[in-house]
């Protein structure tokens with residue numbers, strides 16, 4: 001499973017990448033706004049830091065302008081993936097950009113019929129938003145399972161990118177449900193390796209080792 005980090009903060013991307021766990025980055029207009037940086041500059045910096053796919057979202061709402069924006073964003077670096085919203089215009093732009101050889105991430109997916117349309121529009125990625133569905137009392141993970149079944153039924157190659165991740169449980173459940181990629185906010189990514197029993201066990205091993213007076217290297 002690939003791990004993307006869901007942020008436009010250079011310092012976070014740089015620190016997390018050094019763990020070797022970051023395969024790509026996703027951004028959106030809200031994350032770019034939070035970074036306080038110029039969109040082109042920050043995307044170029046992220047693309048230089050991370051060799052994997054970096055999603056950059058269009059902000060136009062009609063297909064022609066989305067396509068123009070997508071082509072502009074794609075010129076920033078060769079690892080840019082253009083993100084378009086799951087609207088009819090977004091799907092039209094997706095098909096056109098994909099025909100140009102540009103990778104597209106169709107975002108803001110909330111049901112499996114939408115995901116089916118994205119696959120038919122030749123999306124490279126579909127981004128179902130788990131956390132936002134859970135917030136409404138729906139089961140976001142069920143959506144990942146349904147999309148997995150549908151894509152497998154028809155051998156669609158569109159990759160399922162679990163998004164709107166709020167907890168380590170979302171990450172492991174997405175893996176169990178067959179998501180290809182999970183995009184994780186930095187704070188959640190850091191929490192993935194943490195367990196109180198790991199800390200407790202390590203403290204006890206080290207205390208016993210101290211008593212031996214031995215060294216290893």
Ligand code: E4P
Pocket residue numbers: 006026027028107127129131132163164165183
């Ligand atoms: C995905 O690409 C989005 O940027 C992101 O996962 C949205 O998450 P949120 O619901 O926490 O804003």
